[in-house]
Amino acid sequence: MEHNHASSFMDEVSSSAPGGEALRTCIQCGTCGGSCPSGPDMQHTPRQIFALIRAGERDVVLKSNTPWYCVSCYYCTVRCPKEIPVTEIMYTLKRMAVRDKAFDDSKAPDFSKVFIRWVEEFGRSFELGLMGVHMIRHNPFGAFKIMDMAVGMVTKGRMAFTPTRIKGLDGLKRILAKAKELEAQA
Numbered sequence: 112m113e114h115n116h117a118s119s120f121m122d123e124v125s126s127s128a129p130g131g132e133a134l135r136t137c138i139q140c141g142t143c144g145g146s147c148p149s150g151p152d153m154q155h156t157p158r159q160i161f162a163l164i165r166a167g168e169r170d171v172v173l174k175s176n177t178p179w180y181c182v183s184c185y186y187c188t189v190r191c192p193k194e195i196p197v198t199e200i201m202y203t204l205k206r207m208a209v210r211d212k213a214f215d216d217s218k219a220p221d222f223s224k225v226f227i228r229w230v231e232e233f234g235r236s237f238e239l240g241l242m243g244v245h246m247i248r249h250n251p252f253g254a255f256k257i258m259d260m261a262v263g264m265v266t267k268g269r270m271a272f273t274p275t276r277i278k279g280l281d282g283l284k285r286i287l288a289k290a291k292e293l294e295a296q297a
């Protein structure tokens with residue numbers, strides 16, 4: 112497949128992710144990266160990745176560590192004003208990077224570091240209902256894995272939670288129970 116003209120990479124990405132056509136409507140507002148718990152560890156913010164895709168910078172995008180730091184929390188997706196499936200696009204980019212052998216192992220995230228940042232972000236501003244519903248609808252097993260670990264970390268006392276955070280944890284446990292239910296049905 113020919114990839115060296117600017118529009119072809121956008122075509123490839125937008126047609127490979129469910130709902131990906133919306134990527135063409137990105138207004139570069141930066142809400143996605145501003146919501147992203149992994150943002151500080153990413154070489155490019157999601158907004159920059161989308162600008163690079165539009166510019167046809169295939170190599171830069173597929174070599175970026177950004178998709179590998181995505182923990183599928185769906186903050187970006189639920190907040191994007193253009194309903195761009197940012198999380199799905201991150202999956203798509205990972206698949207493409209693996210297929211093209213563009214992914215360099217040294218960029219693999221230390222998962223515990225990413226996850227601790229995610230839990231910290233969760234403690235600070237977790238929009239539990241919205242995010243939980245979205246995750247269960249779109250990625251129940253991903254939700255299950257993340258939530259299970261979050262609950263495990265909290266119950267093992269590795270994260271300090273304030274009362275607000277503990278309130279969030281009840282919701283987290285409900286989501287976990289729902290994810291387990293869905294898993295049992297699958």
Ligand code: SF4
Pocket residue numbers: 136137138139140141142143144157158161190191192193194195197
């Ligand atoms: S939030 Fe949506 S519209 Fe804004 S930069 Fe991110 S993907 Fe583009």
Ligand code: SF4
Pocket residue numbers: 143146147148149150157180181182183184185186187188197198201
């Ligand atoms: S789903 Fe991925 S890209 Fe989006 S906010 Fe969460 S970690 Fe960041």
